[in-house]
Amino acid sequence: MEWHRxxxxxxxxxxxxxPLDERHRISEVIETERTWLREELTKxxxxxxxxxxxxxxxxxxxxxxxxxxxxxxxxxxxxDRAGLGGCCRSSTSASPxxxxxxxxxxxxxxxxS
Numbered sequence: 001m002e003w004h005r006x007x008x009x010x011x012x013x014x015x016x017x018x019p020l021d022e023r024h025r026i027s028e029v030i031e032t033e034r035t036w037l038r039e040e041l042t043k044x045x046x047x048x049x050x051x052x053x054x055x056x057x058x059x060x061x062x063x064x065x066x067x068x069x070x071x072x073x074x075x076x077x078x079x080d081r082a083g084l085g086g087c088c089r090s091s092t093s094a095s096p097x098x099x100x101x102x103x104x105x106x107x108x109x110x111x112x113s
Contacts, residue, residue, distance in 0.1 A: 018026070
């Protein structure tokens with residue numbers, strides 16, 4: 001702590017003389033800024049935690065969606081190997097398929113047309 005006192009003494013020696021009322025005002029401004037910065041830090045930490053939570057939830061939903069797609073893929077492969085072609089690949093079907101994967105963004109890639 002001796003180094004702190006010495007540094008403070010050097011700074012006071014180099015600093016211009018400021019009247020006491022102005023020093024008080026400067027101290028108030030500094031304290032106001034510190035309070036504002038603490039509030040901003042708290043808000044930022046809360047926003048980061050919210051974003052982290054949302055990202056985790058989105059990640060879990062995406063993994064669940066991919067797991068569902070992975071469960072359907074072997075059935076399609078088996079249907080292809082059996083020569084059935086899969087009901088969703090026929091361009092002549094009158095009604096859309098009712099399976100869960102039929103409404104996926106990849107369905108047009110699987111269609112026969």
